[in-house]
Amino acid sequence: MKKLISAILMAAIFFAPAVFAQKKTEEIKIKTSAQCGMCKNRIEAAMAYEKGVVKSELDLETKELKVVYKTAKTSPDKIRKVINSLGYDADDTQADETAYSNLPPCCKKPEDPDHIAH
Numbered sequence: 001m002k003k004l005i006s007a008i009l010m011a012a013i014f015f016a017p018a019v020f021a022q023k024k025t026e027e028i029k030i031k032t033s034a035q036c037g038m039c040k041n042r043i044e045a046a047m048a049y050e051k052g053v054v055k056s057e058l059d060l061e062t063k064e065l066k067v068v069y070k071t072a073k074t075s076p077d078k079i080r081k082v083i084n085s086l087g088y089d090a091d092d093t094q095a096d097e098t099a100y101s102n103l104p105p106c107c108k109k110p111e112d113p114d115h116i117a118h
């Protein structure tokens, strides 16, 4: 019995750090107002520098940004805010106005009179 207990204890001590060190990641899709390849590069580059973001990819067909992130380091809300700060809508949150107005014409929304397609 004593042997069993010490074996369990040893196992707990041995595996505990592995459990705590486990980095939980989550994948989300965020609908953005990206228009072109420049937008894709801009958003993906910013994500590459964002703390807790493991990977991101923007699909220009659907305008959805797929993000893999560490749940302990960031959150979907934070990620959406970064996208907003670049001048793009993200799901239900609106683009930062100043950032949006500084975007090149091709990156502006099609309904915007300033928008010029490539």
Ligand SMILES: [Cu+2]
Pocket: 034, 035, 036, 037, 038, 039, 040, 106, 107, 108
């Ligand atoms: Cu663009």
